[in-house]
Amino acid sequence: MITGVPLSGDELASLAKQLKAQCGTGGTVKEGVIEIQGDHRETLLASLQKRFDKVKLAGG
Numbered sequence: 001m002i003t004g005v006p007l008s009g010d011e012l013a014s015l016a017k018q019l020k021a022q023c024g025t026g027g028t029v030k031e032g033v034i035e036i037q038g039d040h041r042e043t044l045l046a047s048l049q050k051r052f053d054k055v056k057l058a059g060g
Contacts, residue, residue: 001035015051
């Protein structure tokens with residue numbers, strides 16, 4: 001799950017589509033939260049760090 005992304009609507013959906021393609025998996029956007037199927041934390045972290053200033057992992 002990816003939360004706190006400073007985008008909304010179509011921009012958020014577009015980012016989710018790019019991240020899903022990069023990971024080669026499915027996912028969705030629900031109530032401003034991007035959900036990516038599978039364990040792709042490191043891949044997603046690296047991708048998001050290229051786009052945004054503050055990115056951190058949370059949870060286990």
